[in-house]
Amino acid sequence: MKQTADTAQERNALMEKIQMVDFALVELTLYLDTHPQDSQAIQQFNQLAMESRDLKGAYEKRFGPLRQFGGSFSGYPWNWDNAPWPWQL
Incomplete structure (x- = not known):
């Protein structure tokens, strides 16, 4: 994927x-350990876990795989070689 300034800004x-x-x-x-x-903290944890899942799904849909070892699916052709890698942002 070729990055424009807007795309890079959205990705970041x-x-x-x-x-x-x-x-x-x-x-x-x-904290929960x-x-x-603490039921309120558990509720907050669960809400954030869903938000994290949704954000990562949105990221992957727009920019490609984010998580390795089966946590993310690859498009066709194999797209794990698309830069920048998530940890390079």
């Missing part, structure tokens, strides 16, 4: 959202 903005949500999920996981009865 979506990746930043994914990173923010996933960071919150990591923090909530750590020590507070497993």
Whole structure:
């Protein structure tokens, strides 16, 4: 996929959202490890997990695979060689 400035900006903005949500999920996981009865935190975790799933799905639909080892499907032809890689953003 050839990137325009607008496409790169959209890609970076979506990746930043994914990173923010996933960071919150990591923090909530750590919190819930020590507070497993906090139903409000569990509800927030589940909402963020769905948001993360949806954001990653939107990213992959628009920009290609994001997760390796079976977490993402490849288009045809094999599109794991399309740059930039998610961790390069």
